[in-house]
Amino acid sequence: MVEKFDAIVIGAGPSGNAATYTLAKQGLKVLQLERGEYAGAKNVQGGIMYAHELEKIIPDFRDDCPTERHIIEQRIWLLGDDNYIGTNYRSEAYNSDTPNRYTIIRANIDKWFAEKIRAVGGLQICETTVTELIRDPSGKVIGVRTDREGGEIHADVVIMADGVNALLARRSGYQKEAAPENVALAVKEILFIDPELIQQRFGIKDDEGVVIEIMGKVTKGMVGTAFLYTNKESLTIGIGCLVSDFKKGDCPPYKMLEDLKNHPVIKPLIEGAEMKEYCAHLIPEGGFKAIPQLYGDGWMVVGDAAHFNNAAHREGSNLAMASGRMAAETVIELKAAGKDFSAGNLAGYKAKLDESFIIKDLKKYRELPGIMHSNKQFFGAYPDEITQAAHNWFTVDSVDKRTKEKAIMKSFVKRRSVFGLVGDAIKLVRAMR
Amino acid sequence: MHIVVCIKQVPDSAQIRIHPVTNTIMRQGVPAIINPFDLFSLEEALRLKDKVGARVTVLTMGPPMAEASLRKALSLGADDAVLLTDRKFAGSDTLATSYALTSAILKLSEEDPVDIVFCGKQTVDGDTAQVGPGIATRLGFEQLTYITRIEELNESAKEIVVQRRSEGGVQVLKTRLPCMITMLEGTNTMRFGKMDDMFRAARYELKTWSRDFTGAEEAKVGLKGSPTVVSKVFVPKPRAEKAKMITADGSSPDALAAAALDAIFAAQPKLADDLLARAAAGL
Numbered sequence: 001m002v003e004k005f006d007a008i009v010i011g012a013g014p015s016g017n018a019a020t021y022t023l024a025k026q027g028l029k030v031l032q033l034e035r036g037e038y039a040g041a042k043n044v045q046g047g048i049m050y051a052h053e054l055e056k057i058i059p060d061f062r063d064d065c066p067t068e069r070h071i072i073e074q075r076i077w078l079l080g081d082d083n084y085i086g087t088n089y090r091s092e093a094y095n096s097d098t099p100n101r102y103t104i105i106r107a108n109i110d111k112w113f114a115e116k117i118r119a120v121g122g123l124q125i126c127e128t129t130v131t132e133l134i135r136d137p138s139g140k141v142i143g144v145r146t147d148r149e150g151g152e153i154h155a156d157v158v159i160m161a162d163g164v165n166a167l168l169a170r171r172s173g174y175q176k177e178a179a180p181e182n183v184a185l186a187v188k189e190i191l192f193i194d195p196e197l198i199q200q201r202f203g204i205k206d207d208e209g210v211v212i213e214i215m216g217k218v219t220k221g222m223v224g225t226a227f228l229y230t231n232k233e234s235l236t237i238g239i240g241c242l243v244s245d246f247k248k249g250d251c252p253p254y255k256m257l258e259d260l261k262n263h264p265v266i267k268p269l270i271e272g273a274e275m276k277e278y279c280a281h282l283i284p285e286g287g288f289k290a291i292p293q294l295y296g297d298g299w300m301v302v303g304d305a306a307h308f309n310n311a312a313h314r315e316g317s318n319l320a321m322a323s324g325r326m327a328a329e330t331v332i333e334l335k336a337a338g339k340d341f342s343a344g345n346l347a348g349y350k351a352k353l354d355e356s357f358i359i360k361d362l363k364k365y366r367e368l369p370g371i372m373h374s375n376k377q378f379f380g381a382y383p384d385e386i387t388q389a390a391h392n393w394f395t396v397d398s399v400d401k402r403t404k405e406k407a408i409m410k411s412f413v414k415r416r417s418v419f420g421l422v423g424d425a426i427k428l429v430r431a432m433r
Numbered sequence: 434m435h436i437v438v439c440i441k442q443v444p445d446s447a448q449i450r451i452h453p454v455t456n457t458i459m460r461q462g463v464p465a466i467i468n469p470f471d472l473f474s475l476e477e478a479l480r481l482k483d484k485v486g487a488r489v490t491v492l493t494m495g496p497p498m499a500e501a502s503l504r505k506a507l508s509l510g511a512d513d514a515v516l517l518t519d520r521k522f523a524g525s526d527t528l529a530t531s532y533a534l535t536s537a538i539l540k541l542s543e544e545d546p547v548d549i550v551f552c553g554k555q556t557v558d559g560d561t562a563q564v565g566p567g568i569a570t571r572l573g574f575e576q577l578t579y580i581t582r583i584e585e586l587n588e589s590a591k592e593i594v595v596q597r598r599s600e601g602g603v604q605v606l607k608t609r610l611p612c613m614i615t616m617l618e619g620t621n622t623m624r625f626g627k628m629d630d631m632f633r634a635a636r637y638e639l640k641t642w643s644r645d646f647t648g649a650e651e652a653k654v655g656l657k658g659s660p661t662v663v664s665k666v667f668v669p670k671p672r673a674e675k676a677k678m679i680t681a682d683g684s685s686p687d688a689l690a691a692a693a694l695d696a697i698f699a700a701q702p703k704l705a706d707d708l709l710a711r712a713a714a715g716l
Binding site: 037 | 635
């Protein structure tokens with residue numbers, strides 16, 4: 001006999017977990033299918049979790065959620081060859097009882113979330129891959145087929161939370177394969193280190209944490225960024241660039257990460273640490289213009305699979321959780337109103353997204369991916385010029401300041417021309433508007 | 434036909450790390466798995482189930498988290514699962530463990546007599562290979578260890594014919610039921626469970642048994658019932674000294690032995706004196 005559920009959620013990442021938990025909590029009969037050996041087995045995240053969205057789903061998550069450190073300081077660095085220029089923001093206010101964000105080890109969070117889902121009656125089944133959506137003759141999705149014998153399962157609605165590759169949506173013809181310029185490949189390492197060294201090197205105590213977001217010459221002109229995060233007893237260091245840039249083959253990801261680790265300003269921070277884990281993952285970076293069709297008859301797509309990622313602000317898991325919650329709330333509302341899950345009714349999900357920070361933010365930066373992709377000077381010439389300018393300016397050598405200013409200006413103009421500089425400024429404004 | 438498969442949840446030894454500062458095993462983040470050797474026995478039990486319609490009960494002793502290993506076994510097709518868990522069992526060595534598991538198997542037999550007990554050949558964390566034979570001895574079951582193949586199971590005659598790997602070759606053994614079997618690794622491949630079994634495993638209400646329930650004597654389980662003493666756990670230090678090459682004149686065994694002894698006595702002069710003194714004393 002084929003089992004029937006109110007909803008099937010595919011994937012046990014932040015978006016799928018948020019959807020499953022929200023549905024189960026409202027008493028719906030929900031099945032979550034995960035292909036990994038356990039929830040989190042296949043998941044990779046840089047490692048920042050924003051509290052606000054999780055709070056909306058599980059208000060008291062701080063009681064037992066296995067977070068690493070709460071962030072009290074954010075640094076943004078522009079790397080030159082052997083230097084950096086940057087900004088820091090640090091605040092005691094982030095030491096409140098309800099910190100705004102945390103570093104995390106993703107697998108721990110997913111396991112914790114799985115427990116929470118079980119506690120509210122959600123059924124999570126792992127090691128089971130959904131191979132296709134089952135549709136009735138009219139094209140409405142009525143269930144899924146898995147890779148197991150007797151693997152047909154029915155549901156009123158299917159929520160696809162299967163991650164950046166969106167395999168099911170692609171296989172079902174709802175999405176095309178993401179273009180290489182819309183996807184970044186990121187690699188990272190977790191480096192084991194004595195917590196006391198972390199505290200000394202980053203000027204923090206107890207569970208306080210620091211994150212460093214990095215741009216600059218280390219990406220060798222490719223569109224990409226790097227990061228260094230403090231965990232409880234490890235550091236996470238990573239770097240990612242667009243797949244379209246890596247494809248050219250100038251520098252493989254592992255080499256770029258090695259270069260980052262050996263950069264003279266990074267090396268002292270990670271000295272003596274021992275590599276514990278190495279992972280790689282794709283990140284959807286196409287922004288607003290890359291968002292696919294988000295719903296149809298009997299289905300919705302959430303999280304990375306819906307391309308919900310704000311590359312400019314390094315936000316992803318919060319968009320994932322928010323979209324998962326909104327999809328679930330749409331189901332709950334329709335169910336309560338006795339309505340079906342036709343595309344027309346599921347449009348309510350899109351309406352919720354449009355009203356939220358997800359679409360508003362992605363829309364604001366809609367030009368950013370395209371402009372960055374076709375203007376590599378932001379990742380090559382500018383880091384070079386800016387760090388050199390800083391070096392000249394802060395070096396005291398009896399050259400008068402007016403002459404220094406002129407030399408710096410001249411160097412910029414020589415590199416980019418006056419038109420180029422003005423054009424770049426306009427592009428930046430357009431990208432951020 | 435009632436088959437009991439004893440399994441153990443172990444840390445995935447392929448993923449164990451040693452804490453660089455404290456030198457202790459870091460269990461955090463190390464996935465817990467079913468002891469790989471147990472899976473060969475579980476699969477063989479499930480094959481017997483397919484063949485003769487046996488009922489397969491999986492049994493484990495461990496902390497509450499061992500529940501995951503039982504659910505996994507259920508998802509592969511086992512019918513029932515029993516978790517033997519009690520603080521009183523904590524610290525049990527192989528003697529106490531085989532006693533505790535035996536008490537549970539006897540309890541299971543009250544309801545449905547057990548014909549075959551399957552165990553893993555050994556565990557990957559303890560590596561003793563003592564618990565299976567311990568259970569067989571306590572139950573008075575025939576012992577069939579290192580089995581590579583079950584050739585025949587005659588239910589009415591209560592007989593089983595198996596192939597056993599031995600040092601000299603392959604033994605074909607016929608014995609009476611009930612018996613205890615440990616399968617040799619690599620003799621079968623674990624199946625991929627059915628969707629129905631996945632649902633059943635997720636929803637199954639696990640039987641959790643305490644020491645009181647099984648009637649195991651308190652003095653025979655846990656630390657109290659365990660004569661094994663772990664005196665020290667340490668990480669072996671790599672040896673600093675280099676190997677020494679000894680050269681001899683000629684290649685006759687006498688010459689080689691003399692050269693080797695000379696080198697040993699040269700490095701340990703006390704040993705030579707000691708041996709001479711003992712020889713003089715007639716020891």
